Amino acid sequence: MATINTNYQKLSPRYLFAEIARQVNAYQAAHPDTHLIRLGIGDVTQPLPNAAIQAMHRAVDECACASTFRGYGPEQGYDFLIDAILQHDFQPRGIHLSPSEVFISDGAKSDTGNIGDILSTQNIVGITDPVYPVYADTNIMAGRTLHSIPCHADNAFTGDIPSEHLDIIFLCYPNNPTGAVMTKEKLTLWVNYAIQHKAIILYDAAYEAFIQDDRLPHSIYEIEGARQCAIEFRSFSKTAGFTGIRCGYTIIPHALKSTDGVSLNRLWNRRQCSKFNGASYISQRGAEAIYTPEGQQQVRHTIQHYMRNAHYFHDCLEQLGLTVYGGQNAPYLWVSTPDGEDSWSFFRRLLTDAHVVVTPGEGFGPHGEGYIRITSFGTWEDSLEAMERIKKLYK
Amino acid sequence: MATINTNYQKLSPRYLFAEIARQVNAYQAAHPDTHLIRLGIGDVTQPLPNAAIQAMHRAVDECACASTFRGYGPEQGYDFLIDAILQHDFQPRGIHLSPSEVFISDGAKSDTGNIGDILSTQNIVGITDPVYPVYADTNIMAGRTLHSIPCHADNAFTGDIPSEHLDIIFLCYPNNPTGAVMTKEKLTLWVNYAIQHKAIILYDAAYEAFIQDDRLPHSIYEIEGARQCAIEFRSFSKTAGFTGIRCGYTIIPHALKSTDGVSLNRLWNRRQCSKFNGASYISQRGAEAIYTPEGQQQVRHTIQHYMRNAHYFHDCLEQLGLTVYGGQNAPYLWVSTPDGEDSWSFFRRLLTDAHVVVTPGEGFGPHGEGYIRITSFGTWEDSLEAMERIKKLYK
Numbered sequence: 089m090a091t092i093n094t095n096y097q098k099l100s101p102r103y104l105f106a107e108i109a110r111q112v113n114a115y116q117a118a119h120p121d122t123h124l125i126r127l128g129i130g131d132v133t134q135p136l137p138n139a140a141i142q143a144m145h146r147a148v149d150e151c152a153c154a155s156t157f158r159g160y161g162p163e164q165g166y167d168f169l170i171d172a173i174l175q176h177d178f179q180p181r182g183i184h185l186s187p188s189e190v191f192i193s194d195g196a197k198s199d200t201g202n203i204g205d206i207l208s209t210q211n212i213v214g215i216t217d218p219v220y221p222v223y224a225d226t227n228i229m230a231g232r233t234l235h236s237i238p239c240h241a242d243n244a245f246t247g248d249i250p251s252e253h254l255d256i257i258f259l260c261y262p263n264n265p266t267g268a269v270m271t272k273e274k275l276t277l278w279v280n281y282a283i284q285h286k287a288i289i290l291y292d293a294a295y296e297a298f299i300q301d302d303r304l305p306h307s308i309y310e311i312e313g314a315r316q317c318a319i320e321f322r323s324f325s326k327t328a329g330f331t332g333i334r335c336g337y338t339i340i341p342h343a344l345k346s347t348d349g350v351s352l353n354r355l356w357n358r359r360q361c362s363k364f365n366g367a368s369y370i371s372q373r374g375a376e377a378i379y380t381p382e383g384q385q386q387v388r389h390t391i392q393h394y395m396r397n398a399h400y401f402h403d404c405l406e407q408l409g410l411t412v413y414g415g416q417n418a419p420y421l422w423v424s425t426p427d428g429e430d431s432w433s434f435f436r437r438l439l440t441d442a443h444v445v446v447t448p449g450e451g452f453g454p455h456g457e458g459y460i461r462i463t464s465f466g467t468w469e470d471s472l473e474a475m476e477r478i479k480k481l482y483k
Numbered sequence: 484m485a486t487i488n489t490n491y492q493k494l495s496p497r498y499l500f501a502e503i504a505r506q507v508n509a510y511q512a513a514h515p516d517t518h519l520i521r522l523g524i525g526d527v528t529q530p531l532p533n534a535a536i537q538a539m540h541r542a543v544d545e546c547a548c549a550s551t552f553r554g555y556g557p558e559q560g561y562d563f564l565i566d567a568i569l570q571h572d573f574q575p576r577g578i579h580l581s582p583s584e585v586f587i588s589d590g591a592k593s594d595t596g597n598i599g600d601i602l603s604t605q606n607i608v609g610i611t612d613p614v615y616p617v618y619a620d621t622n623i624m625a626g627r628t629l630h631s632i633p634c635h636a637d638n639a640f641t642g643d644i645p646s647e648h649l650d651i652i653f654l655c656y657p658n659n660p661t662g663a664v665m666t667k668e669k670l671t672l673w674v675n676y677a678i679q680h681k682a683i684i685l686y687d688a689a690y691e692a693f694i695q696d697d698r699l700p701h702s703i704y705e706i707e708g709a710r711q712c713a714i715e716f717r718s719f720s721k722t723a724g725f726t727g728i729r730c731g732y733t734i735i736p737h738a739l740k741s742t743d744g745v746s747l748n749r750l751w752n753r754r755q756c757s758k759f760n761g762a763s764y765i766s767q768r769g770a771e772a773i774y775t776p777e778g779q780q781q782v783r784h785t786i787q788h789y790m791r792n793a794h795y796f797h798d799c800l801e802q803l804g805l806t807v808y809g810g811q812n813a814p815y816l817w818v819s820t821p822d823g824e825d826s827w828s829f830f831r832r833l834l835t836d837a838h839v840v841v842t843p844g845e846g847f848g849p850h851g852e853g854y855i856r857i858t859s860f861g862t863w864e865d866s867l868e869a870m871e872r873i874k875k876l877y878k
Binding site (some may be wrong): 089090091092093094096097099103106129131132133134135138141144145147148149151152153154157158159161177195196197201202205207208209210211221222225226229255256285286287288329331332333334346347350352358359361362363364365366367368369370371384441455467 | 484485486487488489491492494501524526527528529530531533536539540543544546547548549552553554555556589590592593596597601602604605606616617619621624650651681682683723724726727728729741742745747750753754756757758759760761762763764765766819824862870
């Protein structure tokens, strides 16, 4: 008889954002006239850059005419987009990759979830705590043993280099949920650990566009040796508002090999050719347009908008006496709950008393307890209003 | 040390369509002035229905304005598309499904490849031979044992009901590559087998729009009991030319449960929420428009265009004395090689002597030997010219 993957039974039945939505919807239903301000889920609100809009219109028109129609594209993505990525995201930082080291996809969530396909289920996986739930859940689904890497204020939310052996390490910097960043010095320690242990770092750089401090690395390949031990994930979701358009990419250097010499690039290529049919042509043309001068300017404008919110939140919340992390090079703020209040209680208090939705830190892992996550993806008006409401709680 | 999924080492190093592309490109490079007619890969050539074009333009415009911008959509797809699917693809055939039984995706290839995530790797998987390579390759990647279901003229390319036990059975009808169809009577035998063996049928109905004979089932759920044993995959790729747009869907009925009562719908929902972020909003709006009266008419027009090619091929090739299957309710023709010539040899002869690219049947499995696959997705002019060229070989 057909049997299921029983690893799914080990997953927590409660999915964080579904649980928050349940509580928020229940409150809204009971108080239909209340205007809730949502600083919880990390979705963007600003429209797409005009360059991407125009490019997608052109792509749609191409599909209307037999002579310009595009059918199946390369599973790895179109060269026009891969070339733009290499030229703008890597070459200016001294990173020279081959086009065949780039795989365009429908987003970083798919890739960080699917990358496990090519890796043994026997690998021990290091997961930071708190963490974006996808890394943990997808590895539980595969039956891998997870090892927690606690991230707290004392290690700047970048984890202590483990004394034990790990095979795979998920790192996400700028970090979701803490908004923490990784310095070159600290990232070098992680790369050295990976080389020493023949481990693989899965580096999620989905938020690199929010980095304001020039000293911080945007790519793990800025670190010597990283090509031998790291896969990097990038996304257009937060950079350019592509959460609904779906496009991202993954870098797997040819130098990354298993201990018996198998190229992980080749395995991933085979995986993508068998289980994926390329990202939408329209989405890829939209992503390409982000790299035009006009597109770059528009992206910067949008990022500045969100970072203005983040900086404002940071100042306001500190003035209220709260301890605030992140929000300097990331769209997320990680805020200590007052007087050790538990994070779900503070979440509910902000919902009912300030009508502001945040994310309770405990939902990201045990070390998230005592914090809430605030996202800066709202409008400026909502951001001002949200802080006014929270200030009133402290009067 | 990090280790790979060694099942990947068991895959054939030769990927069928890559190998064909290699041989075709080498020939084209040596004969740059030759106009090759490509009846090999199953990609469409007709432009998208105008209804979809207009809907996608509107969707792009919505993304240009904050008040209509759409970010993350539901991982399961938007209700507007799910409702259109249920209303047009299922209700008229007496199949009443709940919206939560439909999962919109970026295409049937992703879903047929990823569905294994929720199933045990211990399941024995029945794969028809010849077969669309994705079913076999993705199960080899997962380490499952494959069991071949030979499909040949004597069983109308629909396989004999196995005498042994299988846990999972992949069926694709109208069939790729043979163009064969499954009658209600034969599909009932398969469903009864699955119920008796507590097996799951993974039914790929990507080509249902090509069915011309009203007696044939479009969905496996037209068969009594199928909700308890079958998952169905659908695609807009061939129906509406979405090979580059990326949209499809998968049906998992709530009645489909593992022997210990676990809902596969719930598992797949969890899988999609953790490893997928929804299909592109623009693609989903394009797919919705296919169900408008204008869209339906345009889709029928395109399908008729391809079926005109198919019927013409069928007649011409039979007149040449070849034995021809398929092409009546499917865009594929499955043609016996003359005088028992091996399929790669006939492929090369058609390439070099007629400048027509087909697919050697052996590439789809051992039982594909002795056949070639011809696709009808070209233009009418190319289709006429291709047959003229092949006729000349027989003069």
